[in-house]
Amino acid sequence: MSRVTRSTPVSSQTVQHAARDLFAAQGYRGTSMKDIAHVLGVSAPNLYNHVPSKQDLLFSIMDVAMDRALDALAAALTGVTDVAAQLHAAAAATVLDFLENPAEVTVCNTEIRSLVEPYRTTIIGKRDAYGARIRGIVERGCAEGRFHVADPRTASYLILEMGNSAKAWFRPAGTYTARQVADQYADYALRIVGNTD
Template identity: 70%
Template structure:
């Protein structure tokens, strides 16, 4: 029998996040989360109303963090090429620094119920819309040369997943170095034309 001990809401969040990332939402029960925390399953309901609410909170925290990081990265930056570089870097860095949350966001959206699902989709759209807008403005000003700005944005947003697939914290490159490299790659994707 699992011993019931005090557990913080943050610990519940982290345990659920890691289990959802490794086993999937449907493959994880509240009992599984409780076992990781060495508490009884009923104890978890002192911190969260349901497994569905946990899934939403994990995604909501991740999206709010990503949107705030993007806003900070773009604050005061007027050059469109630099905006795209910084937006790409902050996107890739978020994926590398928060792999479990990103995995949950990428794979478990189908398991979110309404109105949670639409709330997360709206935040994802708000994020991607900013990337598309940068590319479209760059094209309009002749700084970028790409026939389909929206498709280019998909490729750039997917860079985080690509980096996450091979990155190892103890490897040859730091997360910051990888993010900087991908920022340069993003400019190539959009056909950046540096002013002479």
């Protein structure tokens, strides 16, 4: 974790970014406001000029991440009517979000248990809405006879987990770009559902 220079202005955004990276690296419970302040080069009390609490920081990180993912999914599906093309676009958008925002995704995947109400219900609702959009595509493809899979729900979970799989090995300086990996995984998603095209 690199420390921000004292010339860097401290704002709610810089506090959130520092918290995001620390939560991803050492966990929510393993990170104190003092840790976040140290990275930013300020005193811990100074942070409360920018954020109400560590819990609010955690919720804000997750809320931003979920809204971004939902917006990216909606954008990827805009104007796409063919069900196979929809699944390809949705799977690619999912994997790409994981690869381009690994710290936020890590926090969302590992720290939902650390959220208190009503924050927890809000984030679970957004996560479920995302999953329902993917599952709806798979179910439509099965209903139309384009996909052949015994359990659309399980297949949808597998597709949603593709992002975690790619994030585990992907390196930005590696052989493939994030977009290339996302497109390859989207091809695999069509195989998972037994696309007949």
